[in-house]
Structure formats: structure tokens, C-alpha cells
Amino acid sequence: MNTFINDWYYLSIRNIKQIWRPLLALIPSLFIPIFFFAVNAASLSAFSSLPGFPNISYKQFIAPIAIFTAIFFSAGNAGIELVQDISSGYFKKLVIMPINRLAIILSKLTEVAVQSVMQGAIVTILLLAVGVKFNTGFLGLLAMFGMLILFAMAWSCIGMIAALRTQNARLVQSMFVLVFPLLYLTTSQSPKELLPKTFATIASYNPVTYIIEGVRALVLSGWGDPKIWQGYAVASALFVVMVTLTLMSFRKALK
Amino acid sequence: MIPPYSRSQADALAICTINAIGTSYFLRNVPIRPATRLFTGEAIWCLLKEQMPAKKITVGRAELAGHKTDKAIIVVKNLVKTYPPDIKAVQNVSFEVKEGEFFGFLGPNGAGKTTTMNMLVNLVKKTSGTVTVDGFDVSTESNEVYKRVGFAMQEVGLDETATAREMLQLHGRLYHMSRQEIDSQIAKLLKLVELERVADRYASTYSGGMRRRFDLALSLIHKPKVLFLDEPTQGLDPHARQLIWGHIRELNKQGMTIFLTTHFMDEAEALCDRIAIMDTGKIVTSGTVNELLQKHQAKNLEEVFLKTTGSNLANEEVNLKATDPYVRAR
Secondary structure (H helix, E strand, O other), X not given: OOHHHHHHHHHHHHHHHHHOXXXXXHHHHHHHHHHHHHHHHHHOHHHHHOOOOOXXXXXXXXXXXXXXXXXXXXXXXXXXXXXXXXXXXXXXXXXXXXXOHHHHHHHHHHHHHHHHHHXXXXXXXXXXXXXXXXXXXXXXXXXXXXXXXXXXXXXXXXHHHHHHHHOOHHHHHHHXXXXXXXXXOOOOOOOHHHOOHHHHHHHHHOHHHHHHHHHHXXXXXXXXXXXXXXXXXXXXXXXXXHHHHHHHHHHHHOO | OOOOOOHHHHHHHHHHHXXXXXXXXXXXXXXXXXXXXXXXXXXXXXXXXXXXXXXXXXXXXHXXXXXXXXXXXXXXXXEEEXXXXXXXXXXXXXXXXXXXXXXXXXXXXXXXXXXXXXXXXXXXXXXXXXXXXXXXXXXXXXHHHHHHEEEEOOOOOOOOOOEHHHHHHHHHHHOOOOHHHHHHHHHHHHHHOOOXXXXXXXXXXXXXXHHHHHHHHHHOXXXXXXXXXXXXXXOOOHHHHHHHHXXXXXXXXXXXXXXXXXXXXXXXXXHOOEEEEEEOOEEEEEEOHXXXXXXXXXXXXXXXXXXXXXXXXXXXXXXXXXXXXXXXXX
């Protein structure tokens, strides 16, 4: 096996094992999206009768958000695990091995991807069980996971950059609060047309809006919706930029 | 005469034999409970076991066994580390360590020992100077250096969510060793550091002494030529310290070059062939223990240390600032 692939593979296995060690740590990132979905679908169902709302139930409208939130929450763990490795000194052990440093970062991203698929799949099954329909079928589901994984990996880089730059666990954990403005200053709860002008403007500058709209298009519309490729374009751009910044922080951390 | 059994086989056999004999013959007329007889048998066995030499475990490179040469395996020339704005952590340090040597690197807190050691493995980038390990430049040929060195750091960095065996296997894989090579080295290392029984437990359950011993094993998985030990007995009780001393002495006997930093003068005196003392980022004296005692007209190494280092807490503060990520990030 090529040494780079070898390093990436074995580091990924190590990181993936951390996902369920301890198993209880998985619960909050699964509970929160399901909780918000259940509460919002029940309490805000009257929204769907407003003029300008698409001709679907509110439950169907916010279903993609539940999957997105599950992935959004779980992706933050990569930074926390990295700062734990740094503060324990384990990170230094990895750095002084004859391994490609890119493999260390890529293995973290692989862990994020695996965890995203696992958690996203659990939420998807629950949504299917409560009657949510996916208009683009199984292929649409795959495309949706592809877009969400790209975004999850990009988002996880924020935690990793904070870990590498500050080496402070509290600061990395506090990055979690960014989820809320990024998630709620979008079209996650309501179509853009129904948002007040200021919020609609902010939402149009928030990259997360394009991911949400892309995922929603895959669930509610069809393959012809341009929001799908727009979502992919934003997710891919974020991925490239954030991974580059993470690698730069990695180099800086060793000076 | 000791039969040619392995230690564990001999252990079991002897306990059974002694207990059987004790029960059936020596203690047959003694009015004691069976449990007491068993204890007596165990006590006799413990005495016997102390006399029995343990089988030597070779965890280093076989070709290096007992190898001591005049070849310099670590060469440091004019090494400098300056942190912004102008904190001189290491100032123009030069020294050599010979193959198979046990080299001690002493100094008060904040003297720059750990910074120097970190530069020797490229964990901290040097400002200027050159460092070669086994002929390879640490800056330009770092992967070749990493293949040849093991590093047990001051902070015992373990993956708390993994078992000792899993971590050793992972590290073996990351050093690109074959599965058979890894399995054989793991068996030897766990035996060497006496952690065979807890190898499948999570590292988070280990005591301080076990963590240090395991960290030592982890740094040896790839049979390094040079072992860097940064305060390996810090925070350990005297028994655990003796155990670690025994392990690293044995490794040095097997031909491994050891580079040790420590605060304990007795440790340096007991283990090191040669010692360098560092203060305020400079090497202030070096030589064998006897040379240092003569040169500084001292009774022991502690006196040499006190005479040569006039460091105070302010230096420690300088080094703290230099390594603080918040300060460095600015």
C-alpha cells in the first residue's frame, strides 16, 4: 500500500473508532435535530397555510433541516478531538512520525464524513418513518448526503483551525454557538419570500442558505432545480477554502 | 538448579510443587489452615523467583546490541531559537552525542532543555543552526530522522479512547512495519514494561506509573536508534522510578542511544555516561560525572548543578511566554 494511503487509512480507522467511544457522546447530536424537528413541525404547522408558502406541509418543509442539523452538530467534534490530542500531547507523537501531515487532517475529515453519514442516515430513517417523502428518490438521497458531507467537512475545519491556533479546549467548544446564527439566519424555518427584508438579505449572504436550499431542492423539487448545483458549488468552494486554511494553521502550529 | 522453563511456567510449576510439598510433608503436622500453607508456599516461591534471572527481552535493533562507538549520532551546531519579539530561548548551543551513549541534559526550569530537545526532532522549528541525527538533517530530512528516533515526552500523550494494544498496533502501522513485525514487537514491549495484563484496557484506566511505562513502550515500537526521554520519571513514586530506570538502562545496554532530560540529579548520576548542564539557553558545562565533579570541585552532581546554574524564576517566565500559543499567535 502506498505510504500516504496507509497513513490516511490507519489514522482514519483510529478516528472513526473515537466516534462511538463513548457511545453516549453521540446522543446529543442526534437528539437536538430530532427534538427541533418534532417541536417545530408540531408548533409551526400553521405556517404552511400562509400565502406564499409552497404547497407542502411544514413537516415536509423542515425535514431537510433535521438532517442538516444532525450533520452540522456532529461535525464540530473534530475540533474538540483535535484539541484533546494537542493538550494531551498525543498530537506531538503523530507529528514526529514519518507520516504525511496531510493524512492527519484528511483522516479527521474522513471521520467527519463517516459520522455525518451515520447520523444523517439515522435521522433520514426516522423522517421516512413519520411520512416524509424524498422526491428525487434514492439517488437524490445520495446526492443530498454528498453535499452535506462536503459542507460538514468544511465546517469541521473551523473547529480544527481554532484547535491548532489556540490549543484551548474551551474556545474550541464555544465555536459550537456559531451553529445557531448560521442556521437561523437562513431560509431554514421559512421561505425567503416570507422573511422580513433584512433577514432575507442576511440569508442571501449566508453560505449555509445555499446548502439548505440545495438539500431542500433534492427533497422537495426535482433534479432540474438550479439550487442543487448552487448548493454543490458553495459546499465545494467552502471545502477547498477551509481545508487550505486548516493546512496553513497546521504548519503555523509547528513553528 | 533452575529448570529451563519460561518464567511464567516456572512460576506456576513452583507454586504447585512447593504448595504440594508444603501441604503433604513439611507442614503436615503443623496445625495451620490450608490458606496459611498456601501463603507459605507463595512466600518461598517469591524468594526463589528473586534469584532467577529474567529472560532478556531485546526490543531494539539486534545489530546494535552492546554497540558503543565514537561516531557522533546527534550533532548540534550553533543552535538558536528566538521567539518574537526577542525572547532567546536557546542561544548558540553546540554538542555531540555518540552512538550508544547515555547522554544527560540537565538544567533548571525554563533553561531551554525541552525547547532544545523539541528542535532535535523538528517539533519546534529552529531559528538558526544545524541538527543532524544519524547523518540526516532534521529540517530537510525529517522523515528519515523520525524513523530513527523515539520520543517519550514530558506530557504522556496517550489516546484515552484506545487500548494499549490498539495504540501500539496503530503506531506500528504508521511506521510502516509488517503485521508480524508489529505483533512480535508488541509482545516484547508489553513484557518489557510489564503491562501484558492490562494491554486490552483503555489507556484512561492506567495509573501514572503505567502511563509512563506505556509511553516508553510506544516510543520503542519501531526499534529506534535514538531514544529521547523528557523527564521520564516526573511525578512517579520511588518504586516506579526504579522500574523505569531499569528499563532504560537495559535499552542502553542493547545499544540504544539515550538522550535524557531530567531534574533529578541522582537519576542523571546513576544513568548517564555524559552530562551537559544548560542554563538561560546556553550549555554552561559538560562532561562525565567524574569530570564535572573534578572541574567544579564538588562532592556531587547537585553541587555542580547549583554552582553552574544561577537561574531564577524570571527565566522560567521567559520560557513560558515563549511557548504560550496565545503569545506565539500574535
